[in-house]
Amino acid sequence: MNLPATFLLIRHGTNPMVGRGLTGWLPGVSLDENGRNQAEHLALKLGGIPIAAIYSSPLERTIETAEPLARLKGLEILRDPAFGEINFGDWQGRNFDEIVNDPRWARFNNFRSGTRAPGGESMLETQVRMAGRLFALAPEYAGKTVAVFSHADAIKSAVSYMLGIPLDFHQRLEILPASITTIIIAESMPIVQSVNIPCDNVG
Numbered sequence: 001m002n003l004p005a006t007f008l009l010i011r012h013g014t015n016p017m018v019g020r021g022l023t024g025w026l027p028g029v030s031l032d033e034n035g036r037n038q039a040e041h042l043a044l045k046l047g048g049i050p051i052a053a054i055y056s057s058p059l060e061r062t063i064e065t066a067e068p069l070a071r072l073k074g075l076e077i078l079r080d081p082a083f084g085e086i087n088f089g090d091w092q093g094r095n096f097d098e099i100v101n102d103p104r105w106a107r108f109n110n111f112r113s114g115t116r117a118p119g120g121e122s123m124l125e126t127q128v129r130m131a132g133r134l135f136a137l138a139p140e141y142a143g144k145t146v147a148v149f150s151h152a153d154a155i156k157s158a159v160s161y162m163l164g165i166p167l168d169f170h171q172r173l174e175i176l177p178a179s180i181t182t183i184i185i186a187e188s189m190p191i192v193q194s195v196n197i198p199c200d201n202v203g
Contacts, residue, residue: 003143024088043068085151089120127157
């Protein structure tokens, strides 16, 4: 029997769009000063944990969050689109006050399991690629710990799958910038060990 694999799902640090609008797969969005400080702090807090590999969404803000840990550990950042954010399509780059009155936005938030972002993807599709990739990687990293830098809704989708709860409950989960959610994948079952632990509380 393989030993379980431990995945540290880490949301990227803050950037100018956090709390203001939808970034999705929009290119060129980098961390702000606070986000860069969060990334450095994360690396220090995780410095004493043996990490076998570092995976990241290919987007700038996740790569930048992963870089301090990668330097500290001497590891390559493995870019993997499976860990990218929901593709919000026509809403990408829009502030929340621009879409709050769009009935499609209300429907998308209330029925995430069956609603697609206009011109983009559904959270269910995000869940399939995110959780599917974690399960595919688990045998390779049996008995080891892997850091995965990703995004709020993508991490929520994985947590929902592992707990067997509907995606429509996504607003009951909170994934803050630079927080860590720990999922253990064993042959018998996945275990959600912790959710949304701020980097200040790690270690």
